[in-house]
Amino acid sequence: METVIDALGLTDSFQLLSLSPPGWGMNLLRGLANSVKIAVGAYLLGLVIGLFGAYGKLNGGPITRDLLAIYTTVVRAVPELVLILILYFVGTDLINKASSALGYGRVEISGVAAGIGVLGVVQGAYATEILRGAIKAIPVGQIEAARAFGMPAMMMMRRVTIPAMLSFAIPGLANLWLIATKDTALLAVVGFSELTLETRQAASSTRAYMTFFLAAGGLYLIMTLISTFAFSRIEKWARRGERPMSGDAK
Amino acid sequence: MNSLRSLLVPHRIVMMVLFAAFVLWCALSMRWDWLPKYLPLAIEGIGNTLLLLAVSLVVGFLLAVPIGFAQAFGPFYLAWPARIFCTVIRGTPLLLQIWLIYYGLGSLFPQIEGIRDSVFWPYLRSAWPYAFVALTLSVAGYEGEVMRGALKGVNRGQLEAARAFGMPRFMLFRRVWLPLAIRDVLPTLGGEAVLQLKATPLVATITIVEIYSVASRVRQDTFIVYEPLLLLAVVYMIIAAILSSAFKFVENQVPSRR
Numbered sequence: 054m055e056t057v058i059d060a061l062g063l064t065d066s067f068q069l070l071s072l073s074p075p076g077w078g079m080n081l082l083r084g085l086a087n088s089v090k091i092a093v094g095a096y097l098l099g100l101v102i103g104l105f106g107a108y109g110k111l112n113g114g115p116i117t118r119d120l121l122a123i124y125t126t127v128v129r130a131v132p133e134l135v136l137i138l139i140l141y142f143v144g145t146d147l148i149n150k151a152s153s154a155l156g157y158g159r160v161e162i163s164g165v166a167a168g169i170g171v172l173g174v175v176q177g178a179y180a181t182e183i184l185r186g187a188i189k190a191i192p193v194g195q196i197e198a199a200r201a202f203g204m205p206a207m208m209m210m211r212r213v214t215i216p217a218m219l220s221f222a223i224p225g226l227a228n229l230w231l232i233a234t235k236d237t238a239l240l241a242v243v244g245f246s247e248l249t250l251e252t253r254q255a256a257s258s259t260r261a262y263m264t265f266f267l268a269a270g271g272l273y274l275i276m277t278l279i280s281t282f283a284f285s286r287i288e289k290w291a292r293r294g295e296r297p298m299s300g301d302a303k
Numbered sequence: 304m305n306s307l308r309s310l311l312v313p314h315r316i317v318m319m320v321l322f323a324a325f326v327l328w329c330a331l332s333m334r335w336d337w338l339p340k341y342l343p344l345a346i347e348g349i350g351n352t353l354l355l356l357a358v359s360l361v362v363g364f365l366l367a368v369p370i371g372f373a374q375a376f377g378p379f380y381l382a383w384p385a386r387i388f389c390t391v392i393r394g395t396p397l398l399l400q401i402w403l404i405y406y407g408l409g410s411l412f413p414q415i416e417g418i419r420d421s422v423f424w425p426y427l428r429s430a431w432p433y434a435f436v437a438l439t440l441s442v443a444g445y446e447g448e449v450m451r452g453a454l455k456g457v458n459r460g461q462l463e464a465a466r467a468f469g470m471p472r473f474m475l476f477r478r479v480w481l482p483l484a485i486r487d488v489l490p491t492l493g494g495e496a497v498l499q500l501k502a503t504p505l506v507a508t509i510t511i512v513e514i515y516s517v518a519s520r521v522r523q524d525t526f527i528v529y530e531p532l533l534l535l536a537v538v539y540m541i542i543a544a545i546l547s548s549a550f551k552f553v554e555n556q557v558p559s560r561r
Binding site: 115116119127129130131132133134135136138139142143231235236237238239241242249252253256257260262263266267269270273274277278 | 312314315318390391393394395396397398399400402403406407409410411497500501502503504505508515528529532533535536539540543544
C-alpha cells in the first residue's frame with residue numbers, strides 16, 4: 054500500500070490528511086460530523102414543518118392557505134444564503150430580546166441549533182410542496198374508506214395518509230435530503246465550522262488547496278452515494294405490494 | 304377580471320393592508336440614508352448577477368445537451384464520463400466546487416512556467432473566469448441529468464417519421480429530437496434556472512462584486528443589518544418572478560392537446 058502511495062507521489066497528501074495531529078484528517082471528520090448533525094436535524098425539522106404545511110395547504114382555511122403560500126413562495130425565491138443571514142440575525146435578535154425581557158442576560162446560541170433552525174425553515178418550504186403533491190396523489194377512495202370506518206383524523210394520518218403517500222413522496226424527499234446535506238456548506242459563509250469551512254481552514258494554513266478540497270469533495274460524494282443507495286432501498290420498501298407501473302413492466 | 308375578484312376577498316384585503324402598512328413602516332422608520340450612496344454599486348451588482356446567470360445558463364445548457372445525449376445513448380467511453388461528471392457535480396456542494404476551482408486551480412496556475420508573462424495572466428488573476436467556470440459546470444451537471452431523461456422520453460414515432468423523410472442525422476436532432484425533448488422539460492428547466500439564480504450569491508465568497516456582496520458591504524460599512532438584507536431579498540424575488548414568468552410564457556407558446 055505505502056509503495057503504491059509513494060509511487061504515485063502522494064506521500065505528502067496522505068501525511069496532510071492523516072488523522073493524528075500533524076495531519077488535518079481529524080478536523081475534516083469533525084466538520085463532516087457537524088455537517089451530518091445539521092443536515093439530519095434540519096431535514097427532520099423540515100419534514101415536520103412540511104407535514105403540517107401540506108395539511109394546512111390542503112385542509113386549512115383561506116387565511117392559513119394564503120399564509121402558507123406566501124411562506125413557500127418567498128422561501129423558494131430567495132437564495133438560501135440570504136435567508137440564512139436574515140433568519141440568523143432575526144432569530145438571535147428575537148431570542149436575546151425575549152431572554153432580556155425575562156430577566157436573563159444575553160444568550161449565546163449554539164451554531165448547531167442555529168443551523169438546524171435556519172435550514173429547517175428552508176427545507177420546510179420544499180417539503181410542504183412535495184408532501185402536498187404526494188397527499189393529493191392518493192386515490193380519494195382510500196381516504197373516503199378510512200373516513201367511512203370512522204377513523205379519527207390523527208389515526209387516519211398515521212395509518213392511511215402517510216403510508217399511502219410515501220411512495221409518491223420518496224423521490225422528492227430523497228432529493229430534499231441531498232439538498233439538505235449540500236446546503237450545510239452554506240453555513241460556512243456565516244462562520245460555522247462544518248466540513249467546507251474546516252476544509253478551507255486546513256487548506257489555507259497548509260497551502261495544499263487541491264488536496265483538501267478534493268478530499269472534502271470525496272467525503273460529500275460518499276455521503277451522497279450512501280444516501281442515494283439508502284433511499285432506493287426505502288423506496289422499494291414503500292412500494293412493496295404495489296402493482297408495477299406500466300412503464301416498468303417491460 | 305377573475306383574478307381581481309379573487310384578490311378582493313375580505314381576508315386578502317386585510318392582508319394587503321397589513322402588508323402595505325409593513326412596507327410603509329419599513330420606509331419610514333428604518334434607515335435608508337445609505338441607499339443613494341450605494342445605489343450605483345448596487346446597480347452594477349445586479350448587472351453582474353444577471354450576467355453571471357445568463358452566461359452560466361446559456362453555456363451550461365449548450366454543454367448539458369451533449370452530456371445528456373452521451374449519458375442516454377453514447378457508447379460506454381462517453382456515457383461513463385458523462386455519468387460520473389453529473390454525479391460529482393450533483394453530489395458535492397457548489398460552494399466547495401467554487402472554492403476548489405478558485406483556490407485549487409488558482410494555486411496551480413502560477414506554477415506553470417512562463418504563464419505570468421502570457422496574455423492570459425491578467426484574466427487568470429481575477430476571480431471572474433473561475434466564477435463563470437464553476438457556475439457553468441454546475442448548470443451543465445444538473446441540466447445534463449434533466450436532458451438525459453428528456454432525450455430518452457421523446458416519442459420514437461416522431462424520430463422514425465423524421466428518418467422516413469430522409470432527414471440527415473444532425474438535422475433530425477436539431478429540428479425534431481431536441482425541440483421535442485426541451486418542450487417536455489420546460490417546467491423543470493424553469494425551476495433549474497431559479498435554482499441557478501439562487502446559487503449566484505455563492506461567488507461573492509471569491510471576491511466577485513454582485514448584488515449579494517454589495518449588501519454585505521453595506522452591512523460591514525454602516526452596521527445596518529436588516530435594511531440591505533430585506534432589499535436584497537426583494538431584488539431576488541423580483542428576478543425570480545421575472546424568470547419564472549418568462550418560462551411560463553414560453554411554455555404557453557407550446558401547442559398542446561390538453
